[in-house]
Amino acid sequence: MKRIQSTLTRAAAALAWPGLAGLCLLLLALGLYATTLPAQRQQLQTLQRQLAKAREPVVANASDSAAPATATERLAAFHAFLPATSEVPELLKKVFTAAAQQGVRLDVGEYRLLREGNGALTQLQLTLPVHASYPQIRLFLASALQELATLALDSIEFDRQKVGEAAVDARIKLTLYLRKKP
Numbered sequence: 001m002k003r004i005q006s007t008l009t010r011a012a013a014a015l016a017w018p019g020l021a022g023l024c025l026l027l028l029a030l031g032l033y034a035t036t037l038p039a040q041r042q043q044l045q046t047l048q049r050q051l052a053k054a055r056e057p058v059v060a061n062a063s064d065s066a067a068p069a070t071a072t073e074r075l076a077a078f079h080a081f082l083p084a085t086s087e088v089p090e091l092l093k094k095v096f097t098a099a100a101q102q103g104v105r106l107d108v109g110e111y112r113l114l115r116e117g118n119g120a121l122t123q124l125q126l127t128l129p130v131h132a133s134y135p136q137i138r139l140f141l142a143s144a145l146q147e148l149a150t151l152a153l154d155s156i157e158f159d160r161q162k163v164g165e166a167a168v169d170a171r172i173k174l175t176l177y178l179r180k181k182p
Contacts, residue, residue, distance in 0.1 A: 079120050082150055082179040085113075088124060091148060091176060095126070098143040104132045115180070124176040125154075133166050134158070141172070150177040 012020060083091060099106045110127040130137055137156075145151055154173040161169070 079179050082121070082177055085122050085178045085180060088176075088178070091151075094147050095144050095151070095174075098147055099130075099140050101143065102132075102136045102140040104130055104136050104140045106130065120180055122178045122180050124178060126172075126174040126176065128172045128174070130170045130172060131167055132170075134168055137168070137170050137172075144174075148176065151175070152177065 015023065096106055106128055108129060110125075112125045112127075114123040114125060116122075130140075132140075141153060141156075145153060152175045154175050156173070157171045159169045159171075
């Protein structure tokens, strides 16, 4: 026992105070590691179980619904997914609501309805000039695109008048894909 004690005393003298401080920090790190690791592992297992449980209904629903077999049936299912041209006022209201929620004013805009021959698709092109902060514009677009599955962002142009100015002028071009009225 005295031999171990004398060895530790000599080692401590050789390390001096910086070495002892490092040794104390190492012991502290090992203690933190030993106390936090089990809790983190348990939390990880809980999250993995929740993720597995959340994925189950998606997999079950995907296997339950019979996918259309032919290309014609798939195309018909795609066209049925699209909103009808008669729903345009409600769809535009959703875009305006998303803008209002983020504090983006849509005072004016260009709206063009494009019909292509005998096809079943129609496009409503929106060109919206906006004056707001970049985060507001970004949140507006994220909200609108999430709300309307058939809305696509074609382009966006930013212009800032002064370097220190918070608000930017943007020109946003969106396309809303619709099906022609049956």
